[in-house]
Amino acid sequence: MPHYEYKVIPAPQRGEKSRDAKTPEARFARTIETVMNDMAAEGWEFQRAELLPNEERSGLTGTATTWRNLLVFRRLSAAAEAVAPMGVPQRYIPDPEPELPERPDQAGQAGRPTLRAVPDPEAGDAPAVASPADGARGSDDTDRG
Secondary structure (H helix, E strand, O other): OOOEEEEEEEOOOOOOOOOOOOOHHHHHHHHHHHHHHHHHHOOOEEEEEEEEEEEEEEOOOEEEEEEEEEEEEEEEOHHHHHHOHHHOOHHHOOOOOOOOOEOOOOOOOOOOEOOOOOEOOOOOOOEOOOOHHHOOOOOOOOOOO
């Protein structure tokens, strides 16, 4: 399982001036875009924006709750990156496909997997699936007689 490290930064409160962004909404969007691209260049993946309460002192004895906008980023920790080959993050490495054994005793059915007895944890030690070579009946064979 991959291990992540997180970084939380305060969200910008106002947009920076830009020649191509004329409206306040466009300036603010450009500022957020710049922050996200800067973090991505350092290997951080954007997760979400959060609005969280923060209690602060107000006056000598009082407190006031202020709401803070935060941006949450994550990346694979250094230990997880060391396990992944050639710098590929672990979550993108495909699982190897299991090799299925062939049954040479059945003519014309090459490539068909052999069924093995697998203990069913709910039924105790009884096998959930038995090999046809063992003489066991499948679940769709019923004895009504």
